[in-house]
Amino acid sequence: MEMSVKPKIASSVGVAKPAAKKDLRKTAVADLQAFMTAQGQPAFRAKQIQEWLWKKSVTDVAAMSNLPQTLREQLAEQFDILPVTIAQQQKSNDGTIKLGLQLHDKHLVEGVLIPTETRMTACVSSQVGCSLTCKFCATGYMDRVRNLDAAEIYDQVVLIDRLAKQNYNMPLTNIVYMGMGEPLLNYANVLESIRLITSPEGLGWSPKRITVSTAGIAKMIRKLGDDKVKFNLALSLHAANDEKRNQIMPINESNSLVALRDALKYFYAKTKGEITFEYIVFYKFNDTLQDAEELYQFTKHVPVKVNIIEYNPISEAQYVNTDPQTLDKFAAYLEKRGVVVNVRRSRGKDIDAACGQLAIRNKN
Missing domain, CATH: 1.10.150.530 (DNA polymerase; domain 1)
Structure with a gap:
């Protein structure tokens, strides 16, 4: 649950209320x-x-x-000016740093700095909580409280960039909108935050160093195409089979694979932007060669690369990561068919900072 503090209510009798700033x-x-x-x-x-x-x-x-x-x-x-501040900070054995970030109204979101030898990546949140209830994701078990405004997303980037410089003497190189929340359900604020980050009047980033990840809102993917965005798009796919995807991602019931396919084709036609499919391989759920074949068929609609992601179990869900041999066979099957595949190993598991683990928990 997100932490919140209820303000004390003082008596207003005989006291003029100051004008709100x-x-x-x-x-x-x-x-x-x-x-x-x-x-x-x-x-x-x-x-x-x-x-x-x-x-x-x-x-x-x-x-x-x-x-x-x-x-x-x-x-x-x-x-x-209502800045985001760092309320909590944890550092993983692998160098990943997870932040509990406090908003002006005392709500908390999480952000993550993911360091490698060649990259410093900020994983930022776009909502307090989430409304999509994906069964494998810790944030999906929270309620959606509110959207973040553009400045609150911008602040996460600034704070994580400072941490990267302080801890690793290296600035941020990449930003991923893969933290708490569904970015395309906070469309205007997400795009405005990217404008502030990429504008010459802002931080001056290249949009090609930014990736926005969605669970799959077809009409909003089309809107990205209409707006001719220049950042990269990632689709959290996790199953290329409607029956299985419905089980783990209820959003698929109203945004089927056919609808997503058509939206992705529209997006690519309008932007020629880079598209990535994110695919967590769950043990004995979506890890067979038949699942790999279905994924391969889905990759044929637009030029994509596939990130196979190691799962990070959470207490709320029964899913576990597949075994290394099955994962390797799955990846090899796709590679033999010409799919560009990257296997992403988990970072920050020991501090619940890895993919799917972000959730503010009341530790009282």
Whole structure:
């Protein structure tokens, strides 16, 4: 369960309620410019503020040193910046770092830094909890509380990048939207966060270093195509058979493999973007050569690569990882048919930071 703190309610008798401050990071440039005019400041100050917020990742107006002191005081009186903060931190034996990240309303999400010799990858969350109830995923056993806004997703990247530099003297190289939540059910905020991360006025990342993973929302995959996104798309497939996929991923009942196939073809036609299928091989469930053949047939619709992922058991589910020999045979079957296959070994299992294990648990 996510941790939340209920604020104490004070008596308001005889006390004037202060005006609520606006969220500076949700204030449009035009509104900031109007504020500057009202304060007798030049309109270009708004652009300076945007640069501090999104290029320099500043979360305190007092640090905006090229603004006049009086303006900084006026901003502090009328605006808030609501940054994500690190509430918990664990480091795995393999170097993976899992973070419990606290939002302004005291809810928690998890983010992960996954280091290798050549890459530093941030795994970020897009929702508090999740509504999709995938049977093998710890987050799927939580309720969906709310969507994250774009700044909250952006903050995860900034915080994890700092950790990478502090711990490994290396900046982030990749971002995956594979943490808590279904990114395509928080579509606008996810795309806005990617704009902030990739824009020259933001962090200036290449979108090709970003991958958004979905459990398979066909109409939203089509919308990605219509919006001609430039980041990579990953589909959490885990079975290329409707009957089996229905058992582990209830979303498949309304987004069948045929619907997903057609959506992926549409997406690829519109974007020519890289597509990856993620496939966890569960013991005696989807690990036979017949399952591999069904997966191979599904890969023929669009150019894809397949990531075969080692499963990380959770207490809520009965599924376990297949044995190494079966996994190797499964991968070899696909490779012989020309499929690009990567076998992803788990990272951070000892701290519940591996794929499918993210869930905020109340430890009280």
